[in-house]
Amino acid sequence: MKLLLWVVVLSLRSPAGTCGSGVVFTKHPSNQTVSQGNEVRLGCAVEGVTEPEITWMKDGEKLYSTDQVFLTLGEQHWETSHSVKSVQQQDAGQYWCEVEFHGLTFSSERAWITVEGVPHFTQEPQDVAMFADTPFNLTCTAVGPPEPVELLWWLGGVREGEPGPSPSILHVPGVNSSIKFYCEAKNARGVSVSRTGTAHIKVLPEAPVSLQIVGMVDNNVTLSWKPGFTGHSELSTCIVQVLRCSARRWDLPQREVQVPPHLHTLTGLRSHANYSARVSCVNEVGASPFSPWLHFHTPEAVPSAAPRNLTFDLSEQHLSLKWAELQVDELQGRLLAYKVQWTVGGEAQEPLLFKESSAHLSGGGRFFNASFQVAACTAVGCGPWSPPVLVLPPSAQVRVPRSHVWVGLLLGLLVATIAGLLLAVVAQRRGKEMQFGSAFKSPGAETSVSFTAARSFSRNVTDLQESTLDGLCINDELKNKLKDVLISERLLTLGHMLGKGEFGSVREAFLKTEDSSVHKVAVKVLKSDITSSGDIEQCLKEAAYMKDFHHPNVIQLIGVSLHRRPGQRLPIPMVVLPFMKHGDLHTFLLLSRLGDEPFDLSLHTLVRFMLDISQGMEYLSSKNIIHRDLAARNCMLNEDMTVCVADFGLSKKIYSGDYYRQGSVSKLPVKWIALESLADNVYTTQSDVWAFGVTMWEIMTRGQTPYPGVENSEIYEFLIKGERLKKPADCRDDIYEIMHSCWSPVPKCRPSFQQLVSQLDTLWVSLSPASPQKEPLLYVNLEGDGGEHGGGARAPGPEEAAAAAASNWGVPWQRQVEHEEKDWLIGSVAAFAIGGDYRYIIGPCGASEEEAGGRGSTDTLQEEARDEDDDDVVINV
The missing domain is CATH 1.10.510.10 (Transferase(Phosphotransferase) domain 1)
Structure with missing residues (x-):
């Protein structure tokens, strides 16, 4: 932009007033009226200040303009101007200039710039929404200069009435469909047109979209959704319908939710149940159609009730136990096993696990005067215990001569006394039971949990065919590498979880070798919900790498096992590694x-x-x-x-x-x-x-x-x-x-x-x-063997x-993990001594291993350590 500069030297001062402190404005800006698009220039001069900073103001705001020009009129006498090349309506307003001197601000007189042109709107017609055939008003305001300004309305492309003065209000008796409208403003300079507004008819809203679950804690499920088209009316509430599919009935409770936010938490749901939910939203007109059903499944929980009707049948060779199965609503999950605990002489024995609602134990005599309880277990844990039942020989087997009735009475009294003592002991220990089973311990070493082999309680289940590498969709090169390290899954018994990652878990296990010895190992198990042959091949490739590793500082591969799952085409690969203590x-x-x-x-x-x-x-x-x-x-x-x-x-x-x-x-x-x-x-x-x-x-x-x-x-x-x-x-x-x-x-x-x-x-x-x-x-x-290493007695270095x-690092750490992470489905070395089928106690490893491991408690410090790494890495298992 070219600026024309000139210097005017004045020998006489303008008769302007004195501002004080020697600062005098010798020229003030003057009022100007210009047509839109023309140039305008304002001038201001001040005397009594050396190199002043003169600032132009508009309506109280400081102007930052590149068009401002400074001229020297004499010593301590300065003039400045402010120009606008093409004036628009927004340039209209009040202008003055200011100068600061010794902390004081001096202002010139104020002047107005008035812009003449076509009218401009200070209030344009806005969109409206109403019910059909309901009257409503529209407002429009425009100003000059020049004045006057007349307004004319257009409704649906048709002129409404005659021009009138601004402002103008148009009364519409009502419409039955959406219609467009605008207003025209006219003065001596020309015509301008306002924005086009729309009169909407309020209708029913559309169905909500994006219904999803954003949180599931225990049995509380939080739903969120997005409203569909609101029907030109604010939504007041939304209706949430929840449907539960059970064997006996369909429940359809309806809940009304104030919106926004478009969020609702469903409470009081049953565990391990199938639910469906849908949402409808309401405006002034009525309710929208419902969204599509959202189907979800609540997580499992521990059983809410104990098995009932625990009975026994005792003979010299066998003890048979029977109890009633829990109802589906009581089970609150998928039954994994029944846990039977028993005490003799006040001493707790190793608990037993059974798949069916009955148990057959050999050596009936050793169970005389034993107290039995049973609890149902899901993947989350075990439920409450049944009332204790004391095992005594049947009265029919005791024949007492009439001449010795008093002896029988004494024996009965003795038995009743013993039974009362046993029940008192059981009741005392019963008080220590928790949600997931009994928490009491024997006075000596910590009681370990063991189980019988699956065949001991699942005699009618047909064994799954042994998995082979030929059944996997992997290349021949990888298959040949792994053939000589394939381990039958019958030789593995899994224990508690050692760690968990994105693709599976690491579990403690026991491996039975050909010479019948048992070794503790670690097993990496791929997640059961990973069914892709590509994921399985990636897991086996890792094992193939490790097969060729032989170095004391690189973990070595023991073998690979394949777990066959019922109803699944591909087995779960398991990589067997040394147990790192x-x-x-x-x-x-x-x-x-x-x-x-x-x-x-x-x-x-x-x-x-x-x-x-x-x-x-x-x-x-x-x-x-x-x-x-x-x-x-x-x-x-x-x-x-x-x-x-x-x-x-x-x-x-x-x-x-x-x-x-x-x-x-x-x-x-x-x-x-x-x-x-x-x-x-x-x-x-x-x-x-x-x-x-x-x-x-x-x-x-x-x-x-x-x-x-x-x-x-x-x-x-x-x-x-x-x-x-x-x-x-x-x-x-x-x-x-x-x-x-x-x-x-x-x-x-x-x-x-x-x-x-x-x-x-x-x-x-x-x-x-x-x-x-x-x-x-x-x-x-x-291991606590107390063995010596090294030779000779000497002072420790x-x-x-x-x-x-x-030696104290591992023991508290290991014991704490065993106590806190102990899975009640832990394998026992003693299981190998009784022979038989060495499968996992609970059947297929896929879902059970994942579910049991995923909900097991973990050591606090290990959890903290994993949390530190979760943002940075993927733990491949």
Whole structure:
């Protein structure tokens, strides 16, 4: 924009008034009336200020204009102007200029700019909604200048009446369908037209959409929905209908909900029941049609009642127990088993599990004077116990001569006394029963829960055919790799859950070998609801990787088993692994810092952990394996505290070149991934080195989450700026230098695992308290055998003291897990001694294992540890 500048030198001052303090306005803006689209210029001059800051104001607001011009009229005499090239209606208003001097503000006189042109609307007609044939009014207002302004209405394309002065109100007697309207404003300059409004007829609303469940806690289900077309009228309420399908009736309660919000929580629903819900919304006209039915199933619960009519039949060889089955409404879930507990002489015996509502026990004599109770169990837990029943021989078997009636009376009195004492003991222990069964313990060692084999209570069930690899949709190469490690599922008995991930769970188990010995193992079980052959093949590929691993710091494969499910085409794969007594390294580190009984981990011990992991990763890299998920949570601690690299769910074998490119989007451990992997989805052994550096940081911080305070979405920007993990407190500089070298932005500048093994080995030897000879880090005897190791009696060294302390690491931890996570369907080694079918006690592993594991309580610290990782990783099981 070109500006015309000129300088006018005035020798005489304008006879303007003095503002005070020597500041005088010698020129004031003047009132101006201009036609729309023309240029306008306002002027203002002030004297008595050196280089003043003159500000233009409009209607009390400061103007920020590039068209403002400053002119020098003389020493301490200045003039400014404000111009608008093309005036519009919004430029009309009151203008003045201000100047500040010594903290005071001085103002010029005020002037008006009046814009002449076609009328502009200060109130345009708005949309309306009404019932059919109901009168309503429309309003329109327009102003000049120039005045006067006349308004003319158009309704449905037809002119209504004659022009009239502004403002104008149009009375409409009523319409029976939607119609458009607008008004015209006319003055001497021309005509302008308002917005077009619509008169809507109120109608019924449309059915709500997107009905869904947004929360399900116990038996409380929260529904949400979105309203459909409202019918040009606000919705006041919505009607929620709930329908329950039962064997006896259909319930159709109706609930009225005030809206908004479009949300409602259904309470008082039955457990393990099928429900359907639908919603209708109401406006002034009436109710909308109902939305489509939403079908859902409430979760299971423990049974609400105890089995009734518990009876027995006792002989010298057998004891038979019978009881009535629970009704569906009482069961509140799918029956897994009946749990029978019994006491003799006030001592609790091992509980038994039975699939049917009867039990047949051999050796009837040993049950004389025993008290029995039974409870029904679902996947959530066991319900209340039945009243205790005392087992006594039938009176018909006792023949008393008439001459010795008094002897019979004495015997009866004695038996009644004993029965009363037993009932008192049972009643006392009954008081300690909880929702999920009996909580009392014997005075001695903790009572363990055992069970009989499935065949002992399911004699009429036909055994499922043994699964083979030929029945899976996997390639021949993978099938040939796994043939020699296939284990019959009859040789496995599952115990309690050790961990749970996105794709399945890890459970304790017992494996019976060919020489009839029993070994404790860990079993990774794929989720029962995963039926895709691709997911099964991915699980078996992990096992195929591990089959070829033979290194003390890499977890080894014991075998693969296939569990056949009734009615399912594909079996569930189970990967059998060694049982790692101390669990994963991350949880162990957390326990050392946050457990109920914290313990110290020496720097020598922590460096040993790092050395073990680096040796395992060196072995994997030599096999051309990229782990892609190296972290403390995926490293396991065996009995002698040696660390083994585990969890190869994301691993890939490099068949050519030296990198692997991730071809699809998947959840990955963001805070452990190298910079180039985040940018380009490229994974190499060098990206595993990056993850190893993060794992070293986890070890030195005793299990803290990396990059505290940095969100996953911010990690890439954080790293690309050159930021890295800070040095942990009490971390030596040489250790931090090693881990920091793993985070070089240039992959080839990072150390190899071979170099890391050498550096950490040298560091570990230098930290050894005595001989640098490599011995197992710690040996923790958790079995309580009390055996000695090493030879000769001598004073314990620092490492042995650490080993002694470590013997307390596992025991409270292990016992706590067994107590809190104990599944009442735990396998017992004693089950192998009685022979027979070694299937899972509850039949198909799929749903039962998932449901029982998914609802089992967990150790608080392990739950905290998993919560820290959930935002960053997918735990592949």
